[in-house]
Amino acid sequence: MLPFKHQKGLILLGIFLALIFLPSIIGSQHLIHIFILAGLECIVVMGFIAQYHVRLLTFCAATFWGLGAYTSGFLSTKFGINFWFCLPLSAIITSFFALLIGLLAVRAGWVTFLMISVVIAEVFVEAIGHIGLLGGWDGMGRIPRPAIGSYVFLSKASYYYLTLGLATVCVLIFMGLYKSAIGKAWTAIGQSSDLAESVGVNIFKYRMIAYVTAGFTSGLSGSLYAHYFSYIAPTSFDIVRSLYVSINAVVGGLGFVISGPIIGSIIIRAVPEWLRITDKYQPIFEGLVIILCALFFRKGVMGVLSKYIPLRR
Amino acid sequence: MNCEVFFQLLLNGLVLGSSYVLVAAGFTLVYGTARVFNFAHGHFYMLGAFIYGGLVFLGVPWILSLVIAGLALGLLGLMTWHILFKPLYFDVFLTVATSVGLGYIMVQGVIVTVGERNLIVPSVFKGVLTLWGTTISLEKLSIVLISLGVMVGLHLFLKSKIGKALEATTIDQEGASLQGINPRWMLVIAMILGSALAGMAGAVIVPYLSAQPNMGYPITTTYLCIVVVAGHGSLKGAVIIGLLFGLVKSFGYHYLGTWDYTIMMLLVAIIMYIRPWGIWGVEFRRRI
DSSP, X not given: OOOHHHHHHHHHHHHHHHHHTHHHHOOOHHHHHHHHHHHHHHHHHHHHXXXXXXXXXXXXXXXXXXXXXXXXXXXXXXXXOOHHHHHHHXXXXXXXHHHHHHHHHTTSOHHHHHHHHHHHHHHHHHHHXXXXXXXXXXOBOOOOOOEETTEEOOSHHHHHHHHHHHHHHXXXXXXXXXXXXXXXXXXHHHXXXXXXXXXXXXXXXXXXXXXXXXXXXXXXXXXXXXXXXXXXXXXXGSHHHHHHHHHHHHHHOTTOSSHHHHHHHHHHHHHHHHTTOOTTTHHHHHHHHHHHHHHHOTTHHHHHHTTTSOOOO | OOHHHHHHHHXXXXXXHHHHHHHHHHHHHIIIIIOOOOTTHHHHHHHHHHHHHHHHHTTOOHHHHHHHHHHHHHHHXXXXXXXXXXXXXXXXXXXXXXXXXXXXXXXXXXXXXXXXXXXXXXXXXXXXXXXXXXXXXXXHHHHHHHHHHHHHHHHHHHHSHHHHHHHHHHHOHHXXXXXXXXXXXXXXXXXXXXXXXXXXXXHHHHHHHOBOGGGHHHHHHHHHHHHHHHOTTXXXXXXXXXXXXXXXXXXXXXXXXXXXXXXXXXXXXXXXXXXXXXXXXXXXXXXX
């Protein structure tokens, strides 16, 4: 048997290769669409888990997603700015909003933080619905697909690679953060914030870093979402969507900061398709999955898998 | 200002406010005493409305339907406590997540069985009352009076020995157990009582709003805001702020248009920031 380190690397390489050749393995356009959605969602879930890691419970994960989507959509439809400028701009603007909200809310207790996040999620939907410039309740349409030169990312397979690339970038961002001193401080805060504070960890600073990073990556993902669907409406980023994000996190495994979100998003998106559960019964399936996961597999799907596969984090 | 319009708005505000008061009082019992964030509480309210509507259509007298809706939701609360919240009590996030999942199951279950449509339940009380030149519909007046009756009943219950034990547990669990109160029983009683109140609130308001499967989502935000502004576990605060919310919603919609909700939410955020523990609340410490 190979040493632990090599085995882990091989498994990661195998998963990555499988993801690269996925569009040629599965012929169905609809399945590729599912994987694109899962890829976009897993970025947001990673941000959610980073916040959970420092014990910030938030219900406005989808709000930052929507903020990124609306920024990108607004810039590209009203000013005709190229997608490749919209992508970083929407991430920067979203993280700026995250910074503002975080400065106000992160210092408060966790109950207040949770409540303020609920309020933000509601206000975002209501405010966007009332602003005529952003399309109001009808939503914003005609957002162009991204293009390099004359090549336009029109097919699902090409967009899949774009999503995979962005997801890889976000995975690398989060991996780098978790490996660095920041990640160690996050873990210390997550285990006991009192203890971390007593040994001189600046809790506010590290919580802000987690919050703003989550805003940044959600903005990136939101921009890609807007250009994929080319139509966005305020109701697709409401609090129900944010609750779905937390469900993905629980199903994947809250302790697994990178692999948990990926596996959780794919399961929540793909299994109902695979079992051919209709839209009508999908929320029941999701509710049952989350309750069963919380009661019997508290570490999520990755917790079960990690018993058989030597993968950590 | 037109006097007639003012009285109608006042009555509408009181009707909305009384339903908010019942839901928020139930949630504040659950949250203050049992210390769980029940996100399915709003869906309990929805289920109460459907049970009441169904029973009224079957020809059951309204007061019996109200009591049955309360009992059924109390039973559901008991089951929820034993199956979900008791095993997961140590982790705040998992209780929140499972209650969200429970909410999905309930909403979709109702959609599958009843269908996604409004269930209009006619009020038992018909006709109008003319007082000092203004007309008051008996339907709305009955809603306010019934919820007042439920609140008086709750008040009398809280004055009894069990109610005082409940209040002691809300203030300090360890101190209460030193006085010979079993906090576990008190948590179960709070959960049953809170869920029953949510069911009754749905049953009371249903002639005014008509029952629909998604009615739990908007009320969830409202009762969370009421409880946080009023203070965790404060029943008095829930009553005052709940009525105020109803009045603000009624008058605000008339004078501000559709922006009322956004402005109200921003005000709530400001109050939360200035007084994180609520106006009548005491500091609540539970580390996560």
